[in-house]
Amino acid sequence: MLHQKFLQKVISEILEKSSDLSGFSFIIPGKRPVVFIKEILKEKNYNGILPEFFTIDEMVHKISQKQEIKGIALWLFAYQTYTQLYQDEDLATFLKWFPTLQKDWDDMLKFHGNDKEILEWMLAEERIKNWGENLGDEEGARKRNLNFWRKMNAFLPFLKEKLEEQQLATSGMIHLYTKENLENYCKNFNLRAVFIGFNAFTPVEEKLVRTLLQWDKADIFFHADEYYFHDExxxxxxxxxxxxxWKEFNDSRDFNWIENEFSIDKNIKVYEVSGNIAQTKVLPEILSEIHTENSDYQNTAVVLLDENLLPAALDSLASVEKLNITMGFPLKNLAFSNAMKKLFHLHKQLEKNASSYYYNDILPILDELPKNFKDENIIKNFIATLEERNIVYISKNQLSELLNGLSFYNLFEKQDAETLLNTLIQFCKNLKYSEIDNVQYENISHFEKSFVIIKNQLSPYQYQVKIETLEVLINQLINSESIDFVGEPLEGLQLMGLLETRLLNFENIILLSANEGKLPLGNSQNTYLPFDVRKQFNLHTFLENDGIYAYHFYRFLQNAKNIYLLYNALGSGINTGEKTRFITQIEMESQHKIEHIIIENTSEPINQEPITIEKTPSVLEKLEEWKQKVSPSHLVTYLYNPIDFYLDKILNTRETTEIEEELSQRNYGTLVHNALEYLYEKIIGKILKVNDLENLLQQVDESIDKAIERLKHQPEFYEKGMNFVHKQIAKRVVESVLNYDLELVKKGNALEIVALERKIENIAFKIDDNNEVTFYGFIDRIDILNGTLRIIDYKTAKPKNLKIKIEEAKIETLFFEDKYKQAMQLCMYQYCISQMDEFKNREIETGIWSFAEVSNGVQNVEFVKGNFEDSLVSVKNLILEILNPEVPFTEKVHESWN
Incomplete structure (x- = not known):
């Protein structure tokens, strides 16, 4: 049993007054401590009837004798009421502001009681004058604000009237009715109320407590400490x-209790952690410090101020045998919830344009929804088709063709909001019967319940509901929902939120996310009422809320012995990376010494050694296969990084294809290649005349379209944005190549296209007495210019290092540097062409025609020193190194090259 010092003291005090608790009513801040109170009574051998247990909220509702209306039911009722006065907003727009206004309205009624007075003040001349001076030129903002409050002065009283007609009340109205009925209720109250562990009351709650105290029908026990009580x-x-x-505390009734526990020596450690999730990784270390091997952690609590850390915390606490989770996990953070968000986004897009689907609106939904084996295969084939054809925008017909067999295909069909709601209800029902884990089941069940609630609440109204309206309703419901965990609160390690700690004590406390902005929340109150208005009418501001948070924090600490406070030191988004000011307060205002520990989250690799792959017999066997089909590009890959060569040529791995929203450099090059091939294949084998090339210039647009078709890309892909620009540049490059050749012909040069995409195969290359390889590949263009055979390689990049100077000492290893990769490729092409019967004994030039500088024409390989035969020596040596069993494949770490 946890050492619940405060609750033990309260129960002992009550049992001293009466051994029979059947006539008592225990009023507590939340329901969780009930289990501990029962356990304490059991320990004290209490055998009588248990007292009643209420939260103070439940008691206030009981006294009001009204039925509360809240959530969607209230929003829809309020909108119907609003439309009787104004017809200027649809439901979706109304829902964006009304829930915030409703909370403000409840605050007016709870803390001031007279909402009319505050509403009128929002339009009062004095306030407008002072407020307007601070607006400067923002006349439009001023008019909008005044118009809003003018409407609220009419709408909120009308809404109250309509709710009263239906015997319904909002949370704020409940407090008003409670105030009216309170005197009579207290007079007839025939039990003894015990108020336990409260810190902050609303005016009506305070009046309830004080009235019962005055008539001696109640006891109240506070849990305070001198440290924060006496220090203003x-x-x-x-x-x-x-x-x-309060006058109720006098000589005959003490204010119980103000303890002096916080000043007792404590072991306080503050951890500055680089990263949010990284905080959870420190938990095992802290737990091992607190507990011996046989400990059951029963006096330890881990408190998460950020509920989003729950999955990571559970992962870090996997070795803890007994773990009780007393906090909900936000529904909005689960995969199914994300899929629903994305599904609504998709349907909003379909409302605007039903003709096509953007691929990235579809894929995340498919990824995150639960699916069966058949669905998995359909989705796999769907993605493969999108990648192969680079489909960015999917037509309705294509989607139907590719996904029609999907068990939940109807989710993607365009439908109105009412139909979509029915589709989603049926989808959730079906899913619950499939093989899913418990968390998914809970997630889906919550959504099904929410969808059914929305359907039932909408049915009495004749609203034209849009998808966006449905989305707002779902979001408002889901954002406040969480999945609760069931556990054993009386043993093991307790994992909880700060509010769940109320009334409880633990010797060992580990608190995560002790950041400013999380503890306290600070000025993040969602309200339409300015600070000065809230202050003037005694409504809670962020200052009062900070006080409430401060109390929860210090009360929780006051009885603890070992305190571990962790905060995320990295600033991102709303997180400042700053520790809570409460830590600084303890340092400066208490006698406690705090030990500061910095946890660095380094991202350095554990091992910085380059990867090395030995050439085992199986690798050598694969290399023997590779010898039969050696491409110049293989050697280029090896030069850049031997490990890439190993992965590609030995393991036969391939990089996954990705859908390109913007044309990649590789596909841009292929587009131009294909267009040039389409044009020039029409004139292969003839000495070109001017009109041949002029005719081709008229067909450039057609060639680009054919090239796109050959790439299997959608024409729509090139209709806008950067892809349109890439297409125009490709067209310009094709025209420039044609024009360059046209100028050559016009000047009297004899030009003949011999081959395009000429295949090289079965070209033997003897390396030494034991090794011979066979070359293969494709040459982009072979032509004859004035009798000289030209081997031309198209490149998107600029040519580099085509002037070769072979020193005597460099003959063996000339091409061992990747800076000569283009020259090596061309030398290998030259060797292959020279071995073909049709080209033997021809004068050969090899060169690169760059799309980046087409006007420079073909730039040839030139031997400044040495010759072509010398270059082949280094090619042989490079291949010998690849085949050498003694030379492992070793990773090269360097910057990428073009």
Whole structure:
């Protein structure tokens, strides 16, 4: 049993007054401590009837004798009421502001009681004058604000009237009715109320407590500490200091209790952690420090101020045998919830344009929804088709053709909001009968329940609901929902949120996300009422909320012995990377010494040694196969990085194809290649005349379209954005190549296209007495210019290092540097062509024609020193190194090249 010091003390005090608790009503801040109270009574051998247990909220509702309306039911009722006064907004727009206004309205009724007075003040001349001076030139903002409050002055009283007609009440109205009925309720109250561990009351709650105390029908026990109670600077004691002044506390009734526990020596450690998730990785280390091997952790609590850390925390606590989770995991963060968000986004897009689907709207939904084996295969083939054909925008027919067999295909069909809601309800029902884990089941069940609630709530109204409206309703519901865990709160390690710690004590506390902005929340209140208005009418501001958070924090710490406070030191988004000011307060205002520990989250690789792959017999066997089909590009890959060569040529791995939203450099090069091939194949084998090339210039647009078709790309892919620009550049390059050749012919040069994409195969290359390889590949263009055979390789990049100077000492290893990769490729092409019967004994030139500088024409390989035969020596030696069993494949680490 946990050492619940405060609750033990309260129960002992009550049992001293009465051995029979059947006439008592225990009022507590939340329901969780009930299990501990029962356990304490059991320990004290109490055998009588248990007292009633209420939260103070439940008691207020009971006194009001009204049915509360909230959530979607209230929003729809309010919208119907609003439309009776104004017809200027649809439901979706209304829902974007009304939930915030409703909370403000509830605050007006709870803390001030007279909402009309505040609403009128929002339009009062004095306020407008002072407020307007700070607006400067923002006249439009001023008019919009005044118009809004003018409407609210009419709408909110009308809404209250309509709710009263239906015997319904909002949370704020409940407090008003409670105030009216309170005197009579307290007079007839025939039990003894025990208020336990409260810190902050609304005015009506305070009146309830004080009235019962006056008539001696109640006891109240506070859990305070001298540290924050007597120090006026400490916001944690703000409300308790006020309550101490109640006239109900006098010589005959003490203010119980103000302890002096916080000053007792504590082991406090603050961890500055680089990263949010990284905080959870420190948990095992801290737990091992606190506990011996046989400990059951029963006096330890891990508190998460950021509920999103729950999955990571559970992962880090996997070795803890007994773990009780007393906090919900936000529904909005689960995979199914993300899929639903994306599904609504997709349907909003379909409302705007039903003719096609953007691929990235579809893929995440397919990825995150639960699916069966048949679905998996359909999706796999669907993605493969998209990647192969680079489909960015999918037509309705294509989607039907590719995904029609999917068990949930109807989710992707365009439908109105009402039909979509029915589709989603049926989808969730079907999913619950499939093989899914418990968390998924809970997630899907919550959504099904939400969809059914929305359907039922909408049915009495004749609203034209759009997809966006449906999305807002779902989001409002889901954002406040969480999946609760069931566990054993009386043993093992407790994992909880800060509010779940109320009334409980632990010796060992580990608190994560102790950042400013998380503890306290700070000025992040979602409200339409300015700070000065809230202050003027005694409505809670962020300052009061900070005081409430401060109390929870210090009260939780006051009885602890070992305290570990972790915070994320990395600033990102709303996280400042700054520790909570409460830590600084403890350092400066208490006698406690704090040990600071910095946890660096380094991202250095564990091993920086380059990868080395030995040439085992199986690798050598693969190399023997490779010898039968050696491409110049293989040697280029080896030069750049032997490991890439190993992965590609030995393991036969391939990089996965990805859908390109913007044309890649490789596909841009292929597009131009294909267009040039389409044009020039029409004139192969003839000495070109001017009109041959002029005719081709008229067909450039057609050639680009054919090239796109050959790439299996959609024409729509090139209709806008950068892809349109790439297409125009490709067209310009093709025209420039044709024009360059046209100028050659016009000047009297004899030009003949001999071959395009000429295949090289079965060209033997003897390396030494034991080794021979066979070359293969494709040459982009072979032509004859004025009797000289030209081997031309098209490149998107600029040519580099085509002037070769072979020193005597460099003959063996000339091409061992990747800077000569283009020259090596061309020398290998020259060797292959020279071995073909049709080209033997011809004068040969090899060169690169770059698409980046077409006007420079073909730039040839030139031997400044040495010759072509010398270059082949280094090619042989490079191949010998690849085949050498003693030379492993070793990773090269260097910057990428073009």
């Amino acid at each position: 600077r400490q916001e944690a004691g703000k409300f308790l200091r006020e309550y101490k002044t």
